[in-house]
Amino acid sequence: MIIAIDGPAASGKGTIAKKIASIYRLHHLDTGLIYRAVAKAMLDAGHSPDNGKEALAAAIALDPANFDEAALKAPAVSEAASVVAANPDVRQALMNYQRAFATKPPGAVLDGRDIGTVIAPDADVKLFVVATPEVRAARRVMELRARGEDTDEHEVLADLLRRDERDSRRTAAPLKPAPDAHLLDTTHLSIDAAFRAAVDIIEGVRTGRKRR
Ligand code: C5P
Numbered sequence: 001m002i003i004a005i006d007g008p009a010a011s012g013k014g015t016i017a018k019k020i021a022s023i024y025r026l027h028h029l030d031t032g033l034i035y036r037a038v039a040k041a042m043l044d045a046g047h048s049p050d051n052g053k054e055a056l057a058a059a060i061a062l063d064p065a066n067f068d069e070a071a072l073k074a075p076a077v078s079e080a081a082s083v084v085a086a087n088p089d090v091r092q093a094l095m096n097y098q099r100a101f102a103t104k105p106p107g108a109v110l111d112g113r114d115i116g117t118v119i120a121p122d123a124d125v126k127l128f129v130v131a132t133p134e135v136r137a138a139r140r141v142m143e144l145r146a147r148g149e150d151t152d153e154h155e156v157l158a159d160l161l162r163r164d165e166r167d168s169r170r171t172a173a174p175l176k177p178a179p180d181a182h183l184l185d186t187t188h189l190s191i192d193a194a195f196r197a198a199v200d201i202i203e204g205v206r207t208g209r210k211r212r
Contacts, residue, residue: 001024001026001106001107001124001125002102002103002107002108002109002110002120002122002123002124002125003017003021003024003026003108003109003110003123003124003125003127003202004110004115004116004119004120004123004125004126004127004178004181005017005020005109005110005111005112005115005126005127005129006111006112006113006114006115006116006117006126006128006129006175006177006178006181007111007113007127007128007129007130007175008113008130008136008160008163008164008167008175009032009078009136009140009160009163009164010131010136010140010143010160011129011130011131011136011186012129012131012139012186012189012194013127013129014030014111015191015194015195016111016127016129016184016194016195016198017030017109017111019195020109020195020198020199021108021109023199024107024109024202025106026107026108026109027101027104027107027108027109028108028109028110028111029098029102029108029109029110029111030112031098031110031111031112031113031115031119032081032111032112032113033064033067033069033072034062034064034094034097034098035081035082035084035085035090035094036072036073036077036078037062037064037067037072038055038058038059038062038081038084038090038094039077039080039081039083039084040071040072040077040080041058041061041062042054042055042080042084043076043077043080045058049079049080049083049084050083050084050087052087052089052090055084055087055090056087056089056090056093058084059084059089059090059093059094060093062094062097064097070147075149075151075156075159078159078163079159079163082162082166082167083166085113085167086166086170086172087172088171088172091114091118091172091173095119098110098115098119099119099120102115102119102120102123107124113167113173113174114173114174114175116128116177116178116180116181117173117177117178118173121178124205124206125182125201125202125205125206126177126178126180126182127183127184127198127201128177128178128181128182128183128184129184129185129194129198130183130184130185130186130187131185131186131187132187133157133160133161133164134157135186135187136160137153137156137157137160138153140156141153141156144156182205184197184198184201
């Protein structure tokens with residue numbers, strides 16, 4: 001079984017994806033980490049994230065076995081990740097890894113922006129997870145403060161809106177729901193309630209019921 005979970009930053013898709021993978025005993029890939037790793041390699045080497053030639057070289061050289069998740073999640077990397085992710089050559093270079101991951105037995109949950117549309121268009125279940133920008137910003141602030149990072153809520157909101165805009169407007173695999181994706185709005189849901197709603201959708205599809 002392949003489950004595609006897309007949506008904007010801090011919509012809850014990552015947390016839902018992890019929990020779903022764990023209960024269905026599937027592999028899990030947070031595909032944002034891949035773009036973040038390319039971006040971090042660029043920043044570490046002193047390249048601008050919009051240097052297409054270097055970004056492609058960094059994407060080709062990527063080693064997902066050596067990801068330092070905490071370093072990749074740093075806010076400074078987020079913005080650069082959305083710049084490198086708009087580069088079609090970078091996306092193409094990262095496609096095979098993601099597709100191979102998706103088809104590893106017994107199946108996988110992948111979360112990102114283009115899983116249901118580009119990486120796994122034949123996924124068994126597709127979720128598109130959303131929440132209002134304000135709620136997403138509040139969640140991201142809590143997450144960052146829990147990690148001891150001093151953050152300004154207005155800045156976090158501005159960063160999310162900027163990334164939403166860039167991710168949705170790019171021509172290469174923009175952030176958008178697949179036509180057959182099930183929309184899940186987590187604005188007013190706790191983590192547990194969002195997870196249960198996701199399971200309901202998956203079980204609905206598995207038992208042949210259509211819910212949207
Ligand atoms: O999900 P996360 O916020 O970690 O993703 C960082 C950036 O990577 C996003 O803003 C987006 O530009 C890019 N991304 C993407 N396609 C994916 C996953 C992430 O373009 N499948």
